[in-house]
Amino acid sequence: MTTPPPVPLCDVTARYRLLKPQIDAAVLGVLASGQAILGPEVLAFEQEAAAFCGARFAVGCGSGTDALVLALHALGVGPGDEVIVPPFTFFATAGAVCRLGATPVFADIDPLTFNLDPTQIEARVTRKTKAVVPVHLYGQCCDMDAVRRVADRHGLVVVEDAAQSFGSEYRGRRCGTLGAAAAISFYPTKNLGAMGDAGLVTTDDPEVDRKLRALRVHGSETRYYHKYVGYNMRLDAVHAAVLRVFLPHVPAWLAGREAAAGRYDHLIEAADLHGFLRRPTALPDRRHTFNQYVVRVPAPHRDALVKHLKDNAVGVEVYYPLCLHQQECFRHLGHRAGDFPASEEAAAAVLALPIFPEITESQQARVVDVIGAYLAKALRRAA
Numbered sequence: 001m002t003t004p005p006p007v008p009l010c011d012v013t014a015r016y017r018l019l020k021p022q023i024d025a026a027v028l029g030v031l032a033s034g035q036a037i038l039g040p041e042v043l044a045f046e047q048e049a050a051a052f053c054g055a056r057f058a059v060g061c062g063s064g065t066d067a068l069v070l071a072l073h074a075l076g077v078g079p080g081d082e083v084i085v086p087p088f089t090f091f092a093t094a095g096a097v098c099r100l101g102a103t104p105v106f107a108d109i110d111p112l113t114f115n116l117d118p119t120q121i122e123a124r125v126t127r128k129t130k131a132v133v134p135v136h137l138y139g140q141c142c143d144m145d146a147v148r149r150v151a152d153r154h155g156l157v158v159v160e161d162a163a164q165s166f167g168s169e170y171r172g173r174r175c176g177t178l179g180a181a182a183a184i185s186f187y188p189t190k191n192l193g194a195m196g197d198a199g200l201v202t203t204d205d206p207e208v209d210r211k212l213r214a215l216r217v218h219g220s221e222t223r224y225y226h227k228y229v230g231y232n233m234r235l236d237a238v239h240a241a242v243l244r245v246f247l248p249h250v251p252a253w254l255a256g257r258e259a260a261a262g263r264y265d266h267l268i269e270a271a272d273l274h275g276f277l278r279r280p281t282a283l284p285d286r287r288h289t290f291n292q293y294v295v296r297v298p299a300p301h302r303d304a305l306v307k308h309l310k311d312n313a314v315g316v317e318v319y320y321p322l323c324l325h326q327q328e329c330f331r332h333l334g335h336r337a338g339d340f341p342a343s344e345e346a347a348a349a350v351l352a353l354p355i356f357p358e359i360t361e362s363q364q365a366r367v368v369d370v371i372g373a374y375l376a377k378a379l380r381r382a383a
Helices: 014-033 040-053 064-074 092-099 144-154 206-215 237-270 299-311 328-333 341-349 361-382
Strands: 057-061 082-085 103-106 129-132 157-161 181-185 199-203 220-222 293-296 350-353
Touching (some): 040 057, 040 199, 057 206, 064 206, 092 103, 103 328, 199 206, 237 293, 237 361, 299 341, 299 350, 299 361
Parallel strands (some): 082 103, 129 157
Antiparallel strands (some): 057 199, 181 199
16 A cells, blocks of 8 residues: 655745746855845845835844844833733744843733734733734734724834734735734745745834844944944845745735635535534634644644644644743743633644645645544544
């Protein structure tokens, strides 16, 4: 019997196979120019990415984490401040706050979307609160109108964590334009991915743009003259050149992700697995771009299903198995199990299935078949 080919969680080589001549030419062009850091390729990409998002300005940097640090710093977050963040997200959301000497204050998520629940923010606001960071998790925007209403009442700045949601929309507007600034990641698996780490900050504020550009080069507006204590957080020209090749293809790639999500919905329903797998909810006023296709699995089965998928060469990941308030480095904040029930329930149940623009229906059918085999076996054992 022939062993079915593996199904990767995300095939990051597909873009290179598709666009190899253009990518090779772009990289060689940078090498020939001798301009490896910042320079015309970075500036051109910043302008093109800003136009794509609908923002006035975009500032390239070394990673999505860099983007969060730069955005928060440029907007005045520093020692003694508090910043409200969800506890169910990638570590960098809270880590960037700590890097600036501020304190992350957690507010629970909406269990339907996994995003920060705006109704949970108000109770977390104190006189020290400076900002709120809504995360557009998995490719779906947070309820930004509700977040901004709370922020405006209390004079808080809003920084979008758009690391997973490039191209996602909220009520007709693309993320990157829904707060005072937005942090975007171009990690290779993202909707728009570089060939390594890269990031971007978008903003409509010219003063924030000016400060971002200084902060990413050690706080210098004029070389060797330092207005701020900044960072070395520049975007390499090679990454910018490759991102420029990829950017025009993003609409088609997003459509591919959405189509794949629709196929999963249909395949799960057809296999009568909808009672076992709780499919993601895409709200009608948003464009969910499915950077991840995340289902919920009954908690007693989640880890066993992960092992079963891996044993059958099907890519799988848990984003995220432990909430931030439960991480060792945040124990000093004094939280206990049960403080953020929606986040803790999500961490025990979520499972990301393979998704990328080029995934085929046969690959997806294999994923669903493997899950169906697991469930059938589990039911036999329970009988």
